[in-house]
Amino acid sequence: xxxxxxxxxxxxxxxxxxxxxxxxxxxxxxxxxxxxxxxxxxxxxxxxxxxxxxxxxxxxxxxxxxxxxxxxxxxxxxxxxxxxxxxxxxxxxxxxxxxxxxxxxxxxxx
Amino acid sequence: xxxxxxxxxxxxxxxxxxxxxxxxxxxxxxxxxxxxxxxxxxxxxxxxxxxxxxxxxxxxxxxxxxxxxxxxxxxxxxxxxxxxxxxxxxxxxxxxxxxxxxxxxxxxxxxxxxxxxxxxxx
Numbered sequence: 001x002x003x004x005x006x007x008x009x010x011x012x013x014x015x016x017x018x019x020x021x022x023x024x025x026x027x028x029x030x031x032x033x034x035x036x037x038x039x040x041x042x043x044x045x046x047x048x049x050x051x052x053x054x055x056x057x058x059x060x061x062x063x064x065x066x067x068x069x070x071x072x073x074x075x076x077x078x079x080x081x082x083x084x085x086x087x088x089x090x091x092x093x094x095x096x097x098x099x100x101x102x103x104x105x106x107x108x109x110x
Numbered sequence: 111x112x113x114x115x116x117x118x119x120x121x122x123x124x125x126x127x128x129x130x131x132x133x134x135x136x137x138x139x140x141x142x143x144x145x146x147x148x149x150x151x152x153x154x155x156x157x158x159x160x161x162x163x164x165x166x167x168x169x170x171x172x173x174x175x176x177x178x179x180x181x182x183x184x185x186x187x188x189x190x191x192x193x194x195x196x197x198x199x200x201x202x203x204x205x206x207x208x209x210x211x212x213x214x215x216x217x218x219x220x221x222x223x224x225x226x227x228x229x230x231x232x
Contacts, residue, residue, distance in 0.1 A: 048220035099216035
């Protein structure tokens with residue numbers, strides 16, 4: 001059982017927007033602004049998409065955005081494209097030198 | 111071009127040990143903290159351990175319980191994960207990943223290596 005809770009699946013048609021939630025507690029997401037999001041394609045390494053709640057690394061399209069409210073973080077993918085299909089994982093610092101991940105959300109582009 | 115290449119995985123028997131290596135290139139290794147993250151087959155990601163840029167600070171996930179040791183050799187641009195008393199639930203792809211700064215603080219990681227598979231089975 002993962003420390004952060006994500007929906008197992010999400011989907012949308014090309015061009016649409018989809019939001020993936022990541023729910024933690026007041027011991028992780030609720031207190032630290034160290035939430036990150038990763039994209040993983042089958043058989044590949046995870047790729048950083050968002051760090052420190054809302055920041056996008058260079059090279060990540062601005063179609064990817066994120067936010068946090070209380071104990072829940074969210075990743076929004078706008079203008080869905082076929083290459084956005086994959087697994088998405090959130091993570092958060094949880095204090096005492098511990099990092100926790102969500103269970104992952106499989107995003108399907110219909 | 112930044113590259114992280116893991117090695118050392120394979121099939122090992124329960125109770126035995128294995129050393130994973132992660133050789134990096136394309137950036138100044140000695141300036142960055144490094145971490146190991148694992149992913150059991152079909153499962154999610156799990157942070158394992160991290161080391162500061164000089165190896166002076168090390169952090170471990172609670173489940174490690176003294177069985178794993180992270181280390182680094184800055185003269186070889188390589189980070190290691192020594193795993194002892196292996197159990198079947200340690201079976202996973204083990205990724206090394208670069209931290210955003212010099213410390214061992216587990217925050218976010220970029221980039222990641224391609225991973226090395228460890229299968230613990232008799």
